[in-house]
Amino acid sequence: MVETTADSDLLDLRKGRPAAGQDPVKRAQIIEGARRVFIDKGFEAASMNDITREAGVSKGTIYVYFENKEELFEALIEEERGTIFKNLYEVLDHFDDLRKTLVKFGMGLSAKITSAKVIQAQRTVVGAADRIPELGARFYERGPKRGHDKVMAFLNQAVERGLLKIDDVDLAAYQFTELCLAGLFRQCIFSYRTKAPTQAEIERVVTSGVDVFLKAYATEKFLAEEKALQSA
Amino acid sequence: MVETTADSDLLDLRKGRPAAGQDPVKRAQIIEGARRVFIDKGFEAASMNDITREAGVSKGTIYVYFENKEELFEALIEEERGTIFKNLYEVLDHFDDLRKTLVKFGMGLSAKITSAKVIQAQRTVVGAADRIPELGARFYERGPKRGHDKVMAFLNQAVERGLLKIDDVDLAAYQFTELCLAGLFRQCIFSYRTKAPTQAEIERVVTSGVDVFLKAYATEKFLAEEKALQSA
Amino acid sequence: MVETTADSDLLDLRKGRPAAGQDPVKRAQIIEGARRVFIDKGFEAASMNDITREAGVSKGTIYVYFENKEELFEALIEEERGTIFKNLYEVLDHFDDLRKTLVKFGMGLSAKITSAKVIQAQRTVVGAADRIPELGARFYERGPKRGHDKVMAFLNQAVERGLLKIDDVDLAAYQFTELCLAGLFRQCIFSYRTKAPTQAEIERVVTSGVDVFLKAYATEKFLAEEKALQSA
Amino acid sequence: MVETTADSDLLDLRKGRPAAGQDPVKRAQIIEGARRVFIDKGFEAASMNDITREAGVSKGTIYVYFENKEELFEALIEEERGTIFKNLYEVLDHFDDLRKTLVKFGMGLSAKITSAKVIQAQRTVVGAADRIPELGARFYERGPKRGHDKVMAFLNQAVERGLLKIDDVDLAAYQFTELCLAGLFRQCIFSYRTKAPTQAEIERVVTSGVDVFLKAYATEKFLAEEKALQSA
DNA sequence: GATGAATGAGAATTCATTCAT
DNA sequence: AATGAATGAATTCTCATTCAT
Secondary structure, three states: OOOOOHHHHHHHHHHOOOOOOOOHHHHHHHHHHHHHHHHHHOOOOOOHHHHHHHHOOOHHHHHHHOOOHHHHHHHHHHHHHHHHHOOOOHHHHOOOOHHHHHHHHHHHHHHHHOOHHHHHHHHHHHHHOOOOHHHHHHHHHHHHHHHHHHHHHHHHHHHHOOOEOOOOHHHHHHHHHHHHOOOHHHHHHOOOOOOOOOHHHHHHHHHHHHHHHHHHHEOHHHHHHHHHHHHO | OOOOOHHHHHHHHHHOOOOOOOOHHHHHHHHHHHHHHHHHHOOOOOOHHHHHHHHOOOHHHHHHHOOOHHHHHHHHHHHHHHHHHOOOOHHHHOOOOHHHHHHHHHHHHHHHHOOHHHHHHHHHHHHHOOOOHHHHHHHHHHHHHHHHHHHHHHHHHHHHOOOEOOOOHHHHHHHHHHHHOOOHHHHHHOOOOOOOOOHHHHHHHHHHHHHHHHHHHEOHHHHHHHHHHHHO | OOOOOHHHHHHHHHHOOOOOOOOHHHHHHHHHHHHHHHHHHOOOOOOHHHHHHHHOOOHHHHHHHOOOHHHHHHHHHHHHHHHHHOOOOHHHHOOOOHHHHHHHHHHHHHHHHOOHHHHHHHHHHHHHOOOOHHHHHHHHHHHHHHHHHHHHHHHHHHHHOOOEOOOOHHHHHHHHHHHHOOOHHHHHHOOOOOOOOOHHHHHHHHHHHHHHHHHHHEOHHHHHHHHHHHHO | OOOOOHHHHHHHHHHOOOOOOOOHHHHHHHHHHHHHHHHHHOOOOOOHHHHHHHHOOOHHHHHHHOOOHHHHHHHHHHHHHHHHHOOOOHHHHOOOOHHHHHHHHHHHHHHHHOOHHHHHHHHHHHHHOOOOHHHHHHHHHHHHHHHHHHHHHHHHHHHHOOOEOOOOHHHHHHHHHHHHOOOHHHHHHOOOOOOOOOHHHHHHHHHHHHHHHHHHHEOHHHHHHHHHHHHO
């Protein structure tokens, strides 16, 4: 995160000219160009010249804002991750109907992760993971890992309420996620599918996945409640 | 695909010297060198010089056998795929104890797919999938897809025998696979895990995965039989 | 050379603010920064950014005071030369004991010219002499050449006093200087020696050099006087 | 030095195609181009592109023959040194007339070292000595230093023959060399002189230098012999 | 048919200089 | 008048591909 002292802030306001490498508009402009090029070509094949052209800034400027190609890429991924997983977990905050919540969340997750844009970003990270393993690790940690934690927290709540009976919540959380992506994720990153799955496909997968999950982990109590609800 | 005309075959027989780009031994030698380099460095970072050195053939020779770097990589992946998934599905041919078979197969699958070597190969394919989408598609098609078909066939058998009750076998097959890889695959390709999972980890995941799967899809008949077997 | 018009002088008086590129304090500040950087890194390796940082002024300001990097370097060398050879020739103003004076002067000269700082400056000038020949010429002219003139004047005095007998005083002056630097100068600029010679080394070289010089040029009169002095 | 096994030599003869980076003609061609550019512009200002153009080879080829710019420069200087000091010391092998030999050698030395070409090479080495100090050291060691040793050996002979009386032969050798270059060397490397000294100038300097040297170090025996010779 | 020396476009990065603020 | 963010040409070096031997 860019640090700005109160003084320089004042200066900014007065003069309207940000310090070197500090103009957030320019930074965003560079990252936007970088996004297009990196996502389009992958890390290695993307040239700083391409990014220069795409971002509409000079080469020197990029190097004022980012130490080197790698760092620029990292910054982009950092941003991308934030964008991708934003608003994804809000669904889990409202605890209404367990099955409905799981389906709703699962569909959001599945749609997000298999969207063309996100798949391409993930491909780029995976492709670069050989040369910059920490990058991939960081991406996973602050993205999927964080999501996993949220799911765990949610499942724990359900267990406490007596709706689910789970021995290994950690593993169950992974199982839930995978069930929501069943068959989709790998097809997408390997570009076997060249288009993102449709809403209908996702619904089919997620509904079935939640079914499986609940058959495995739901308590009698939950089933009874659900039955009562439906007959009402 | 290597094309061999009748003429060149004749030539082979007469002179004992294969036509240009036709010697399968040399071809294998090149691919073997390429494997080491590509797997080790990834597509872009691998240089044709490295491959030349590793394969022990001259640069010109490589270009006789393969149009360019990309094609060489494709050929390698084609081979690699075959090697990876070979012997993986034999377990499914013997139908003894359903649960045991599923666990055994699941563990083989999970261990294979998350092994360091295979993960790296997959990373390379994924990384290249943007530039050469058909490559990733073909990899998926002849690898995971074929496996998927085998699993479907197996599940169908189980359904016929009244052991499982599945509406959508295609989807169930995906679910089974994903459950066996729950949490492992993504951690590996993003290099969040830098080492392959241990046998114990895999066993834990697969056992639990099969549990979930059977709770969702097993018939009364299967459960009764299993109970009988255990009390015996 | 800095030009100051009557107008800007007036301006100076009126506003207390020097005209662009006219403030001698700032000029000195820039040159001081440039000295550190140029001497430390050499002409090419020194970056204007380094100088900016070292001098504590902005890049724009430097370009107000100096047309470009080359001119700044020239100005620095101009100054440096003055500093180096200052106070070096005072010894020659007192004419006491000829031998002692020659040794004393020779040692000062030798120590100065082979000091780490001066050697580096000379290296930089020599290195730049190809690209900016006048620079080297000017450096020589106002440095070594001026020293040479002082030595000539001194030797002429000694000749007039009947202490030396020299046909070609110009040449003899060169010979004297070279004898004082015998073996040292070239070793230093080629960085065969990485450290400046010690006082003892210099003393050895200069004493011997003066010996040789006097054996070649001293008159009977001088030798007699010296003998008398020693026996006294 | 390039190492060539007997085998590859045979290969060379048979096929007429040198191994990579082994063709002496191409190597010479590159060095020749490098010489022109380096000597003309100095180390830093010379670009590999310039050398490419001047040498008439491709950039890649240069990098096959030389690791990098620095190494190419070193190789050039190595060559240059060899060329410069070749045949310089032969004069000292014949011991005829001491004064004549010294003058003859001194003139050769002086002419060589102050020749335009050699001065420029020395300037380049000196200029680069800051960045690559070992280079300057090596140049000095294998050039001037070696010459110094030859002079010492010669002086020692003269001492043994009773022609010279020298306490510190090492120092005397330096003094002799410097006397032969008196006033010339520094004027040349600082480009105060833009042209090499004329033969007449050199003769004047060296003759006088030898005079001074002999006045300081010649024995009575030598002087007597010389007198006898002249009156003959 | 095989070789590997040569090619040269293109890579990332630097830095003297400019000019809007 | 002073600033320093932005520029982009120029730098060194790499490497897929070609083609004479």
